[in-house]
Amino acid sequence: MAAFSVHLFTAAGAGVALLALLEAVREHWAAMFGWLGVAPLIDGIDGPLARRLDVARLHPDWSGDALDLVVDFVTYVFVPAYAITASGLLMPIAAPVLGVGIIITSALYFADRRMKTADNHFRGFPALWNAAAFYLFLLHPPPIAASIGIAALIVFTFVPFNVLHPVRVVRLRVLNLTLIAVWAMLSVYVIVRNFDVAAPVTVTLCAIALYIGCADAAIRLFQRVRQ
Template sequence: MNGGYGIAQRLSAWAVHVFTGSGVVLGLLALLSASSGDAEACLGWLGLALVVDGVDGTLARRASVRDVLPGFDGSALDLVVDYLTYVVVPALFMYVFNLLPNGFGIPLTAWVLMTSLYCFCNVNMKSGDNYFVGFPAIWNVVALYLWILELNPWINAAILIAFGLMTFTTVKFLHPFRVRKLMRVNIAVSAVWLISSAALVILQPERPPVIFAVWLLASGYYVAVCAWRTLRGPEAA
């Protein structure tokens, strides 16, 4: 026994950490796909990493990993994995697939990498009701939008600069698996968004109107919730 917990409980806790850590393998596969010029595969691996990150917190709480394995910091593990899959790989993706203006790829990807450091080190990253405070460095999602929408590279540059600046603001961003208010609706919309995103990646450059409309509606829901929560101001748990 260790701290009152049995072998089965410790194995369960370690299994959760291994599940979280598998994100670095998905990140590696995404890096290799980007390096070989396969945008669809890169986004696919990043999508799987997003799913892992979305559910590992719930698994960790159910397995009481902090209590069972107090000597291993799962939060630090999560941040290490997230910086790779949410920041480094998407930055490379935007650079490799020419989503940024010629001659500005390095400065803009550096902007992504540097502003994200603040986000990951910000002890006030979450509000009392579990919204992200400031842009939460979800560059994997930004890269997906830029690739699907095929915007002008200068518009993409402006978007990157704007989101990077929002890192230092108090704009609220929804965490669908942690915010309790309308959680079931938030998770359902997230599932619709994920499925429609996957369909658009697979079908690119085709954008079937129904799927594209569903994707935009799900995106609009997120924007509306984030704007509503931001305008409400500070709120406790």
């Protein structure tokens, strides 16, 4: 029973996605992001719990990996894709096309067995559309710039560059976890303030995102220069 409760806990993430979608339909964007913020907490806890309680052995007929992918898709992709499409922040003619593009390319990305490298980096843009939507609402760029940016991320899904997984990548793990903690605290502040925050908060959040996206490339370039 204890082991199966981990599956129930993981599946609760899908319920969180529905609550987030209901807020999105009402255009309560900060509340939507608040619910979407619960999903990574569930995602971060259920794996260690499953290993500790030996869920795979006790319930071999239930695939925790498949369940995790389903929940990740609705929380990291589907609900954010709706928000991006319906927010009015994109060009009206481009919004539905880009929304469909997000869904299709992310579904393919989730099925790609090469989505992670041997050292636990993501390969290409890792379909973190919840983060992309967050920055779209935070920066509020002109519709044409926002549309071009979303289109670029769709293309980057299949470009073979490495994106840092801040928890699983061993190199600089202390720094990575510290930055993620700072990012999480600032993100909560942004949501509580309904995205009405001072420039230093925005700059810090953008700098952390830039680090996560470019850290591996910068380190490899530095190593080549030294050689």
